[in-house]
Amino acid sequence: MGSSTKKQIKKTREPASTAAETLSDQFQLLRSITNSSAMDKTSIIVDATKYIEELKDKVERLSGEEATTAQPPPAASSSSSSSSSQNPQPMVTVETLEQGYSINVVSDKNSPGLLVAVLEAFDELGLEVLDATVSCSDNFQLQALGTGQKLENEETMDAQMVKQAVQQSIHFWSQSNSVIDDAPHQ
Numbered sequence: 001m002g003s004s005t006k007k008q009i010k011k012t013r014e015p016a017s018t019a020a021e022t023l024s025d026q027f028q029l030l031r032s033i034t035n036s037s038a039m040d041k042t043s044i045i046v047d048a049t050k051y052i053e054e055l056k057d058k059v060e061r062l063s064g065e066e067a068t069t070a071q072p073p074p075a076a077s078s079s080s081s082s083s084s085s086q087n088p089q090p091m092v093t094v095e096t097l098e099q100g101y102s103i104n105v106v107s108d109k110n111s112p113g114l115l116v117a118v119l120e121a122f123d124e125l126g127l128e129v130l131d132a133t134v135s136c137s138d139n140f141q142l143q144a145l146g147t148g149q150k151l152e153n154e155e156t157m158d159a160q161m162v163k164q165a166v167q168q169s170i171h172f173w174s175q176s177n178s179v180i181d182d183a184p185h186q
Helices: 002-033 041-069 080-086 114-125 159-182
Strands: 091-097 100-107 128-135 140-147
Touching: 002 041, 041 100, 091 159, 100 114, 100 159, 114 128, 114 140, 114 159
Parallel strands: none
Antiparallel strands: 091 100, 100 140, 128 140
């Protein structure tokens, strides 16, 4: 009876240690993503919170700069052919991290199908998404953390390649949406 109790305790502890190792790995990943030099979990979380706030401020600042430099669209026709020129392409930023990339895609409007287009670009690159946050309510925002594999010719992927692939996918998505919008409705 005593040996079965020991086996149960041992079996219960193995997943706990695996969970602790996984949690520890997650903290190390968070530490590397946020460029934190902290060693304890509380400080890593504080640094991550500050990093997120900095990113939010950066997005707001860039959105504000984009709004001030963009000319307001002419208030003329409401035809669907002019809608594609009134809707600028979503903003794409890619940063290289210690072990992968931080990819951000922001659009001022809700964009049905855009998430699928971006994820297809990730798939074509062989980019594994480790974590992602998406908002598609009034606008579109995607923040993703991904790691890439070596390309077929042993060339390593860089942030510019990721950004170009995502932008190209968004461009094709935008073109296909404008073709659908411009099609005569019966």
